[in-house]
Amino acid sequence: MDVTSSDSALRGFLHGLPGVDEVGARARAEELARRSVKADAKRLALDLAISMIDLTTLEGQDTPGKVQAMCAKARQPGYGAPPVAAVCVYPDLVPLCVAAVKGSPVRVASVATAFPSGRAALDVKLADVKSAVAAGADEIDMVIDRGAFLSGRYLAVSEEVAAVKAACGDAHLKVILETGELGTLDGVRRASWLAMLSGADFIKTSTGKVAPAATLPVTLVMLEAVRDFARFDGGRRVGVKAAGGIRTAKDAFRYLVLVNEVAGEEWLDPRYFRLGASSLLNDLLMQRVRMEAGRYSGPDYMTVD
Amino acid sequence: MSEGAQVSEGSEVSVAAEAGRIAVRKTYKLYVGGAFPRSESGRTFEVTDHAGGFWANAALASRKDARDAVVAARKAFPGWSGRTAYNRGQVLYRVAEVLEGRRAQFAAEVRLATGVCRDEALAEVDAAVDRWVWYAGWADKIAQVRGGVNPVAGPFANFSVPEPSGVAAVLAPRDSALLGLVSVLAPAIVGGGTCVLVASARYPLPAITLAEVLATSDLPGGVVNVLTGQVAEVAPWLASHMDVNAIDVTGAPGGLADDLAVAAAGSNLKRVLRLPPVAWTADPGVDRMFGYLETKTIWHPMGL
Known part of the structure; x- marks a missing residue:
């Protein structure tokens, strides 16, 4: 049975998902956060984390110069580090990024659908998506209509995600759940399933504009959802992107441990796990320099971005 | 450990026992x-009193604690150096007031x-x-004494102002429990710099009480950070740290001062303070x- 065929079927399915043990999820996330990653494993983890970064700038004050500099850094972070996974910008800056990362493995992601609030008519959102895709975006980060989700109009959310997916064409679709506005971990689990059932290639925690942004328990629940969904839907693997508030190498490692322990090793790949961040890259590079040079580096020796 | 046998007179345990109360023992941590x-490493070491009896456990700082302390000091630097010199003087004077209020506690610890x-x-x-008050008084006088207006042959107003170097690592002297500590700490922050103080391994507890x-x-958090533990373990990491701008090697044991100076020069050309040993009671x-200061000279064009 196609659960997205009607509002009642969808509600029945989503509310039939087992509830999340909130205390248990927190405890598990906390326990995994205590794992330490050292020496050779740390070296590998640093480069893996760098290769999973969606280097992001989503500010009203973004200028072409700033975005160009970010793209240059995305291609070549320096200190021998591998390129990052993608750059993530507003739709109007996509053409600039496409030109700036040409010839490198770095992909261009664009937020769309009236980011960050998602408060616009569907045709406006679809036009937003189409213009970004036409400009050459490889990945689209859409936001769900949280108002519709919280009032229980799941089919409306599902249809919107499906329509955006259709508008994306070959571009990958990341669906931002904005977990800081969903209230409970049960809500996070339902929104994750809703997005995946509607065609998401990635589910993403947050816009970065709402606090709390990505947290370990939320990401844990989302990783469980993609793991279970792969068993449910004939092995289709959906990715997870944790975005917002991940600033230090230590934070990043906690997410990597979580991915490995919850979803499994197959997800430890930039195709299935991403970290949306801006200042994180400098901290990872500083750690890399520390391991190479045997002394601590400082922010004076990193780019100001 | 059989504490009853090893605990010294004057410690909280024996004082409480005399009064028939349960001892409220203090855990000395980092600042x-x-x-x-606590130390990120979870380690502690036993601190003994002058007679060799058990006094307390103190945190044994690791290189990661040193790293965290540098980050905290760097974060506090813009705020502290950006304050007016007058305000810094007021805050430091306030430190002296609170220090005075704890006179008996410090005297007991020194004893x-x-x-x-x-x-x-x-x-x-x-x-x-008194030493602290003396340095507090210097806060708004440094610029007059150390800076100045320079005569130049051209239509310029030319003046020099002292500016703090940034984050300093300070190794507290090994031969003084409190006066030496204060004498190396106050000058590191009076000009607007922030610091990571590595307490002497022999007298770590007065340093932590000073941190309280x-x-x-009113001293903003991060302006002074105090680590306790083995100087030889953490000091090399501070000396080579690219985000530390100065190091005072007063408390470095034996040949370590040479190594630290080399590491400091080999990384980012830190300012190295290696002053001849002094009696701490002297001027x-x-x-x-x-x-800890650098000079900024400004050439300002003047209309003819």
């Missing part, structure tokens, strides 16, 4: 970013640490308070304070 965390008599201990605390004074006297002079 980083305005908070009192326990060094074994001097009560009057000598009180004299050391008084000297430490700093934490309760401190201005070298130590000025050692």
